[in-house]
Amino acid sequence: MIRKLNRIFQDYMREKRLKFGRYIWDRKKKKEEIIEGNFIEKNSINSILFLRYDGKIGDMVINTIMFREIKRQYPNIKIGVIARGAAKEIIKNNPYIDKIYNYEKNSKKIKELSKEISKEKYDLLIDFSEMLRVNQMLLINLCKARYNMGLNREDWKLFDKSYSFPEGEFHIVEVYKKVLEEIGIKKPNLDYDLHFTEKEKQDVEVLLNKFKGQEIFVLNPFAASKHRDFNREKIQGIIDIILKKENRIVFLIGEKKRGEEIENIIKKYSENVFFAKLGSIMETAFLIKKADFIITPDTSIVHIAAAFKKKMIAIYREDLDIEVKNKNLWSPNYDEAIQVFSRDLDVKKGEEPNINKFKLKEIDKIINN
Incomplete structure (x- = not known):
């Protein structure tokens, strides 16, 4: 009974924290207009930052599709990835990634990381979270990318571009394919891509x-x-x-x-x-x-x-x-x-x-x- 009550209390407090966090961080100083057409080309995207702070190995394996397909079509685009734990190992030898940033679940560390990233002036930030926690809102806000893109973020001020899940039953690769197509990569190869020393x-x-x-x-x-x-x-x-x-x-x-x-x-x-x-x-x-x-x-x-x-x-x-x-x-x-x-x-x-x-x-x- 005590456990159940504690879970109910924690769920209640989490909802309050998320609402307060969104009130503080769901804002963007400069909203740039999006030019329709091939997003990468029409909006002069020269650098992309991927947020993969969940540390999930399987998700990172699938994400390798995107790094390769973007670089094959646009080899001069800089690709950065925020990652943690064993998921970083999956991409440490990846030739399509220019920079890997270490994510730590600590507000002070997150602020330090976002300050470092903001100096690099990324053009596009892509987040894959279904639910944004407060620290993630903070990170996205302080990274100061020209455009922020996320899942079902149509009603967020922090995001400039939103994508959604495909309709009906689908495999997770269809989500990554959809994001690639949204930014201008057509008919991508959906094979995963691992590299070894x-x-x-x-x-x-x-x-x-x-x-x-x-x-x-x-x-x-x-x-x-x-x-x-x-x-x-x-x-x-x-x-x-x-x-x-x-x-x-x-x-x-x-x-x-x-x-x-x-x-x-x-x-x-x-x-x-x-x-x-x-x-x-x-x-x-x-x-x-x-x-x-x-x-x-x-x-x-x-x-x-x-x-x-x-x-x-x-x-x-x-x-x-x-x-x-x-x-x-x-x-x-x-x-x-x-x-x-x-x-x-x-x-x-x-x-x-x-x-x-x-x-x-x-x-x-x-x-x-």
Whole structure:
């Protein structure tokens, strides 16, 4: 009861903070008129700043479409990206990005960052947030770009240009395509775009060198939410299914903090099952590129695998309205990937469904046929 009351109070206060924040920051000193036609060309856009402060790896993977397609058509446009956490790793080697800015959730740091950015005088700022928090309003206001563009911001003074979601069911790439078309990039290539250093490639090649001629499976048992983590029974069940056939190697991937948990799980197997102790998300991405088959409940890994059109089983929940939407919005979106659904028929109202309600027989049928 106390928890519920606290959640209600926090939701109430969040709404008040957002209203007050908008009152302070939803303003722009200089609103420039937009010349219709090709937005980039007609409005002399020479620099674009992308706001990706959410730290989401999967979103950043998809965003790589935009960096490449803009630079291919307009190679002299400067592209900057505000990012944080592991999402920065996704773009650190990207040849289409000129500058990466580090975002920290701290008002003082945000003001310092926006002051630095404002001196660079970006022509266009593009934000991807569905809901703007106060610190994000502050950042956009103080960056002082000539034009600000955001999602469903028609009634905001801070924004000059707005875009909306496509109608009906759609995949997330359609949003990025729509934004590109809004600014003047027609018929973009929608393939994701990841780049690796020679060291990242070499470290993974060394790991795989002794398994030449064997089929490499990458199993990612964990996701951002504990409700989407595979349990031990399901992890070992999937491994057993993979090892039904010879010449197969299984690499489990996960954050270092899950290392002990993974090691305990694979103790059962004397050979052919390993914890891939890799140094970064990009080394993990290169392992996925080199692998033959991927299994994951996590959309970050789904989108990394999608960059290379790998054979994959992506496991989703199909119990809540939002999950039904997610299975389309965040699907792998290519023929070599198969979605398997967990249906938690025992979930109570207000509780999160358990992803471990999928059937191992379904996994077996896909992998061993």
